[in-house]
Amino acid sequence: MFQTFQDTASPEQGPVRLKALREAMLAEGVDGFIVPRSDAHQGEYVAPRDERLAWLTGFTGSAGWCVALADRAAVFVDGRYRVQVKAQVAPSFEKVDWPETSLADWIGAALPKGVVSFDPWLLSVDQLRGLEGKLEHDLRPCRNLVDAIWQDQPAPPMGAVFAQPVTLSGEPHEDKIARLAAGLGAAKVAVITLPDSIAWLLNIRGSDIPRNPVPHGFALLHSDARVTLFMDAGKLEGVHEHFGPRVTLAAPEAFEEALAALEGPVQIDPGTCPVAVAKALEGRDLIEADDPCLLPKACKNAVELDGTRAAHLRDAAAMVRFLAWLDAEAPGDLTEISVVKRLEEERRATNALRDISFETISGSGPNGAIVHYRVTEATDRPLKEGELLLVDSGGQYVDGTTDITRTLAIGAVGREEAEAFTRVLKGMIAISGLRFPKGLAGRDIDPFARAALWQAGLDYGHGTGHGVGSYLSVHEGPARISRAGTVPFEPGMILSNEPGFYREGAYGIRIENLIVVEEAPDLPGQTVPQMLRFETLTWVPIDRRLILTELLTETERNWLNAYHAEVLEQVAPLVDDVAGGWLSQACQSI
Numbered sequence: 001m002f003q004t005f006q007d008t009a010s011p012e013q014g015p016v017r018l019k020a021l022r023e024a025m026l027a028e029g030v031d032g033f034i035v036p037r038s039d040a041h042q043g044e045y046v047a048p049r050d051e052r053l054a055w056l057t058g059f060t061g062s063a064g065w066c067v068a069l070a071d072r073a074a075v076f077v078d079g080r081y082r083v084q085v086k087a088q089v090a091p092s093f094e095k096v097d098w099p100e101t102s103l104a105d106w107i108g109a110a111l112p113k114g115v116v117s118f119d120p121w122l123l124s125v126d127q128l129r130g131l132e133g134k135l136e137h138d139l140r141p142c143r144n145l146v147d148a149i150w151q152d153q154p155a156p157p158m159g160a161v162f163a164q165p166v167t168l169s170g171e172p173h174e175d176k177i178a179r180l181a182a183g184l185g186a187a188k189v190a191v192i193t194l195p196d197s198i199a200w201l202l203n204i205r206g207s208d209i210p211r212n213p214v215p216h217g218f219a220l221l222h223s224d225a226r227v228t229l230f231m232d233a234g235k236l237e238g239v240h241e242h243f244g245p246r247v248t249l250a251a252p253e254a255f256e257e258a259l260a261a262l263e264g265p266v267q268i269d270p271g272t273c274p275v276a277v278a279k280a281l282e283g284r285d286l287i288e289a290d291d292p293c294l295l296p297k298a299c300k301n302a303v304e305l306d307g308t309r310a311a312h313l314r315d316a317a318a319m320v321r322f323l324a325w326l327d328a329e330a331p332g333d334l335t336e337i338s339v340v341k342r343l344e345e346e347r348r349a350t351n352a353l354r355d356i357s358f359e360t361i362s363g364s365g366p367n368g369a370i371v372h373y374r375v376t377e378a379t380d381r382p383l384k385e386g387e388l389l390l391v392d393s394g395g396q397y398v399d400g401t402t403d404i405t406r407t408l409a410i411g412a413v414g415r416e417e418a419e420a421f422t423r424v425l426k427g428m429i430a431i432s433g434l435r436f437p438k439g440l441a442g443r444d445i446d447p448f449a450r451a452a453l454w455q456a457g458l459d460y461g462h463g464t465g466h467g468v469g470s471y472l473s474v475h476e477g478p479a480r481i482s483r484a485g486t487v488p489f490e491p492g493m494i495l496s497n498e499p500g501f502y503r504e505g506a507y508g509i510r511i512e513n514l515i516v517v518e519e520a521p522d523l524p525g526q527t528v529p530q531m532l533r534f535e536t537l538t539w540v541p542i543d544r545r546l547i548l549t550e551l552l553t554e555t556e557r558n559w560l561n562a563y564h565a566e567v568l569e570q571v572a573p574l575v576d577d578v579a580g581g582w583l584s585q586a587c588q589s590i
Contacts (some may be wrong), residue, residue: 001344002211002356005337007376008051011058014090017149021056021068024145031114032107032137033145035066040121041193041216042272044475045209052146055153058088062475065103066093070361072110076103079461080371083504087370113137118275119144125270125278139275141275159207160234161215163242164471168205168399170303173203174246178291181225187287188264192219194272196472197293202247204239205471211358212473213396218255220262221292228256234469256280267292294478297469299492304400304470305516308494308537311400312514316539316567317347317574318395319404323541324575324582330410330415331383336362337374337393339383347395357394357401357474364389364410367507371462371500385411388421388507388546394474403474403496404538404564405512409545419456420501421509421546426452427499428511429559431464431481431534433521438530449481450500458501465496468514489532493517498536515539539567541586549590561589 025033027450035057039050044062053075056068061081064100067074076098077085085095096106105115113136118128120141128242131139136449147153166172173262180201184190192198195214199205206215217231228248236249243249249259266284268277278286300308317372326334347353363373364381368390375381383389387410394403407421427449436445442465449464466475478487481495489495498512515534522531541564549557564587572580 003340003359005340005377005380006373008379008481009054009058009060009088011088011090013059014056016057017070017090017091017141018073020149021145024148025068025117028117028142028145029115030117030142032067032069032111032116034103034118034123035068035146036122036127037062037064038122039427040274040276041195041218042124042274043209043214043473045212045473047157047209047216052144052150055150057093058090059085060374061085067103067107067116069111074106074110076101076106082461083370083502084372086218102130102134104131107131107137108135112135115140117142117145120276120279121274123275124246125268125273125275128275129270132501137287141279147200157208157216157233158234159502160237161204161206161231161239163239164199164205168303168307168471169203169506170301173201174244176201176203176296177221177227177246178225180221180296183292184221184223184267185287186265187267187289188223189262190221190267190289190292191259191269191273191277191281192221192291193274193277194291194293194295196469196476197291197297197412198229199470199472200297201293202227202243202363204242208235208236211355213354213398213471214473218252220258228258230258238577273393286506290478295487295490297472298467298476298479300470300494300516301492305492306517307399308401308470311395311397312402312537313539313570313574314350314352314397315347315395315402315404316571318343318350319406319540320571320575320583321349321579322346323406323586324579326352326408327582330389331385334383335368335380336364336383337377337380339389340375343391343393350397352397353395354356354398354471355396357396357403361390361392363406363508365507366505368407369502369504369506370508371502383410386413387411388413388417388509390508390510392510392512395575396471397563398471401469401471401474402538403512403514404540405466405498406512406543407509407511407546408543415548417507417509418546419551420458420503421511421543422548422551423452423456423458424499424501424509424511425542425547425560426552426556427464428497428513429556431497431499432513432515432536432563433559435531435533435554437528438532440532441488442479442481443483444481446481446485449497453499453501460500460502462500464499465515468494468496470494489517491517491519491532494537495534503538511542536563539570541567541583544586544588544590547565548589552590557590564589
């Protein structure tokens with residue numbers, strides 16, 4: 001299996017490791033040390049070697065911070081992880097709601113003055129500026145003090161790199177390089193550190209980060225349409241011919257020296273550029289702009305969209321087979337782990353699965369309220385009659401990346417759960433059917449997903465949707481559906497649509513489809529110059545047993561019935577008679 005169920009964190013080791021870190025801080029002559037969940041490439045996902053936050057504190061979420069002082073230490077997490085952090089982190093660490101309380105606010109209150117240090121490869125330029133703008137402390141870069149005490153730290157990843165053919169990428173990498181180089185403006189070179197940006201630009205994939213087919217490396221995009229790629233030669237065996245004359249290969253160790261030798265204006269993205277890179281470029285004329293790959297990568301071309309549609313249909317058939325099995329067997333003697341295993345078996349049966357796109361979330365009852373719950377042998381829980389089961393999962397296929405969540409009834413559940421589910425569904429439908437003017441961003445449409453919940457005094461503590469890559473990272477910027485989403489939507493952007501609701505200690509609900517932005521046809525009398533809408537990519541039934549139909553409007557019922565009719569038409573030819581019979585029942589009109 002791709003997924004394992006061992007507990008990867010050691011909360012009981014937190015106090016011991018914190019003590020060792022404080023000894024290292026004393027030896028370094030600093031009063032505080034910042035431990036982000038990041039690596040030198042500044043992407044969302046990190047390799048085992050870079051799981052410093054989890055190793056130190058026990059917290060395994062995909063975003064967070066720790067600040068260690070001589071007499072206090074805190075772990076900072078956002079709304080997705082406020083339940084999880086309580087279970088994973090020892091009392092030695094304070095638990096702080098972030099970004100409501102920023103690192104700077106907490107440091108300023110806990111340490112009136114002193115030296116606070118950090119690894120300059122693990123903080124971005126923007127992050128350091130945010131600290132400098134609020135603190136009068138001596139913010140001092142230093143060696144990584146966690147690495148100094150982590151005796152069995154894993155080696156750097158060395159996953160093999162392979163080419164993503166034009167039949168799947170839709171555009172030769174030489175054309176991408178030329179197109180992006182022409183847009184650099186005054187800059188002579190742009191620094192690129194994000195693994196998925198490099199993978200997209202050069203039409204390569206790798207395996208340096210679990211569940212994400214990307215390699216670690218650095219790149220310089222030159223205005224004369226060349227790229228210098230800094231990547232370990234051991235990863236590149238067999239792909240040299242793919243790169244061609246526009247790409248020059250160099251060792252990662254040569255990156256800082258190459259930065260120091262650059263002439264003319266250099267473009268950096270302060271949101272993803274490590275402080276160490278900016279330090280190496282001191283004295284240069286720096287131009288700050290977004291990573292040039294971000295927006296083009298997000299706007300999928302026709303070939304990528306055809307590929308992702310095919311991947312989603314393949315994945316939908318696997319999900320339907322899984323759901324048919326679950327309905328026949330649950331609760332029985334099933335547990336959260338057996339659910340994960342069966343779902344992965346169904347995806348593997350497609351003979352096209354390269355990996356899962358993230359660790360499958362299989363949360364029954366109260367575990368469903370842990371937004372990014374990962375089941376382990378220690379937490380595995382049996383499915384029980386009258387409870388909800390939340391299953392959030394996805395697959396990595398060479399033609400697309402999938403991500404789907406379904407919340408399922410195990411037997412008859414209470415009205416409270418059904419009402420909350422229906423309100424979540426109303427929000428998902430609202431986004432799915434939305435038409436909106438071009439130029440709007442995620443923060444403009446996020447309220448549509450929450451309105452039905454707000455009417456009942458409910459809400460959820462995560463964004464409504466994130467970008468998704470094309471056989472790349474399952475979380476992809478720059479666009480998202482959230483209060484913090486400021487990047488306007490463009491045709492070709494793939495997003496998740498996943499409102500939810502969580503009752504701590506009781507249950508969790510989330511319903512997720514992937515959608516893609518497309519141009520909306522003009523309406524009679526339309527005065528808005530250009531409108532956009534969403535095409536649905538995910539074709540899997542939504543559990544009708546949890547829907548209170550009296551809470552749905554006629555428009556919402558029509559959408560749901562049309563969706564299920566399309567699910568049946570698209571997926572029935574791809575499954576056997578047993579799954580097809582279940583599908584026919586699951587897709588009946590309401």
